[in-house]
Amino acid sequence: xxxxxxxxxxxxxxxxxxxxxxxxxxxxxxxxxxxxxxxxxxxxxxxxxxxxxxxxxxxxxxxxxxxxxxxxxxxxxxxxxxxxxxxxxxxxxxxxxxxxxxxxxxxxxx
Amino acid sequence: xxxxxxxxxxxxxxxxxxxxxxxxxxxxxxxxxxxxxxxxxxxxxxxxxxxxxxxxxxxxxxxxxxxxxxxxxxxxxxxxxxxxxxxxxxxxxxxxxxxxxxxxxxxxxxxxxxx
Numbered sequence: 001x002x003x004x005x006x007x008x009x010x011x012x013x014x015x016x017x018x019x020x021x022x023x024x025x026x027x028x029x030x031x032x033x034x035x036x037x038x039x040x041x042x043x044x045x046x047x048x049x050x051x052x053x054x055x056x057x058x059x060x061x062x063x064x065x066x067x068x069x070x071x072x073x074x075x076x077x078x079x080x081x082x083x084x085x086x087x088x089x090x091x092x093x094x095x096x097x098x099x100x101x102x103x104x105x106x107x108x109x110x
Numbered sequence: 111x112x113x114x115x116x117x118x119x120x121x122x123x124x125x126x127x128x129x130x131x132x133x134x135x136x137x138x139x140x141x142x143x144x145x146x147x148x149x150x151x152x153x154x155x156x157x158x159x160x161x162x163x164x165x166x167x168x169x170x171x172x173x174x175x176x177x178x179x180x181x182x183x184x185x186x187x188x189x190x191x192x193x194x195x196x197x198x199x200x201x202x203x204x205x206x207x208x209x210x211x212x213x214x215x216x217x218x219x220x221x222x223x224x225x
Contacts, residue, residue, distance in 0.1 A: 031212055041198050043153075043216035086152055090212070095166040096143065096204075098214060100152030 023087030135203030
């Protein structure tokens with residue numbers, strides 16, 4: 001099955017810094033979502049981005065489907081950005097299921 | 111607009127018991143998926159329900175079963191609980207696969223502890 005690798009596994013930032021999270025996947029996909037999981041376990045959808053570039057405030061994401069990777073950019077980080085960021089993909093012949101990476105745990109210090 | 115709601119939020123069971131978790135999808139969604147998230151790992155797909163039928167299943171034993179009701183809500187049942195079943199159980203809803211941008215919306219989860 002399709003493999004999803006996220007890097008780095010952990011990241012510690014000072015408030016105000018910028019960061020880039022990466023997601024590599026092993027096969028072609030028709031769905032890619034970035035999620036933020038807060039300390040209470042809620043998965044919040046950040047982007048639906050199987051290809052192209054999107055921006056939402058301080059966050060932006062780019063997926064290069066032909067090269068099988070996606071990047072999530074966080075600018076001017078805030079302590080509320082702390083948590084785990086997951087990339088999830090659906091392969092072209094995988095039906096409806098999403099395959100999640102292991103996540104990047106981000107900690108933003110004041 | 112209510113999102114995906116799950117109940118209960120927390121529960122504790124002992125080995126061998128059975129548990130039922132419940133999920134109401136987001137308004138306008140009719141497809142429900144269940145995921146298991148062990149501590150420190152990413153969510154893993156259990157199964158998906160559409161039109162009251164299991165449409166797709168992940169690599170989980172038959173102890174895990176589900177149901178979808180005519181109002182699109184869903185239940186996840188786990189029999190003969192094992193210690194390894196301790197996890198956060200997440201429900202996600204969406205429009206049917208193949209009908210456009212299939213964005214999954216997740217509930218807050220049910221945290222199950224098996225002692």
